[in-house]
Amino acid sequence: MMVAALEKLGGGLTVGSKAVSEFIVLVAETMSEMLRPPFRWRDWLRQLHFVANQSLPIVLFCVCFAAMVTILESSFHMKMVIQNDSMVPGFASMLILRELAAVVTALLLTSRVGAGMTAEVGTMKITEQIEALQMLGIRPVQFLVVPRLIACVLGATILTLLASLVCLWAAQLVSEFYLGFTPALFLTAMRRFVSFQDLLFAGIKGACFGAVIPLVSCYFGFRCQSGAEGVGAATTRSVVTSSVAIIVIDFVLSFLFSFTY
Template identity: 40%
Template structure:
């Protein structure tokens, strides 16, 4: 009984994952076609960049600033416990930030900021039959709706990650000077000694992957929205949950791929 339930749930989730993956491939193909046929939807893409990126800017910067400060405090605690001194705190926190928390937390914030919105938007287009109207005008919804959001979201994720990393590390410098007595010069010296360029490149790849996931999963939930007023909320919720989980799993896989193999 419980095994059949478990089995069915796993199969259902896996089917959904495959369908989302298929949507991703269609999006990539549609994007390539747009470039090849020189029919890039520049206007929509730019306006999506504004909606998705610029409007999320302040929230993400504030949040990541706090994450940077928090890491310094926590790592100071741990370093004092283990190594009995705290000279390595800046390096350790910057590495954790660049390799892991920067892309993950920025993209989780971006997910809740834009994922729910995209799912709700496409979902309400679905239930008000706007998607059917688009198809009647022989406009492909993936080409028209998903591709601009996908490009804009990747762009937003990468830029926001890099900027928020800068803010977090600077915030860390401030707190390190206050709390540990590390001068900013010392702080940045250790940071740049341990954090290398490949780390930053991998961080950008990670955030591009996460940023690309957000609109795809959200659009999938929107396209499969059922009718009724409860359904749009449901689609938005599912979009946030699924994307967050996929981001955490993708992060594990990418870290393993980049560093452990």
């Protein structure tokens, strides 16, 4: 039984290390293809429209509610512990700018954009469309991954910044109409806790998360097994892996940024 378990563990590690090395190869290939012509501007813009424009309503809608919950919960707990919620606007703003906007936006993009990318690339793989591209001398990574990567990095950065601002606005509205903070009071409290640097870091996080989503999605798409089940499995793996990667990268970046505060 012990031997079987060790064999299973060994097999898992082998598969895992192979997957990691294949992913690194994909990342390296994508980086080198970004610098090689042809530069497919139209594809980049089409993907940017899909990533940014079409995701904007759902992202803003969701982050608004996340911001409102954050400020309400902060107020409730501060009142419970220190019987005073005067620091709520500051704390909530800090949380929104440093974590909430970037992470919620990225997780929403993972499910909306990343899942779509895996399904699209996976379907192309199993219907031999990727081989058809190769037959035309088109490099699949350059044709499929590069436009999505550029669009996602730009789109996620823009969406994160917009989401941060809309979050703050939603938080301010709740704090004004439910907690009784005037806009001036909210801004004063906010300024004490956050600075422009926080918005900049939110943008950096957005860009990093934006890079993870298409790379992971296309990786699983390229390795999709045939059949509807194969596409489904690849999409599930892609969404789970991207989400986990975003949480881990968020921790790493937050840790690194903490040295600058």
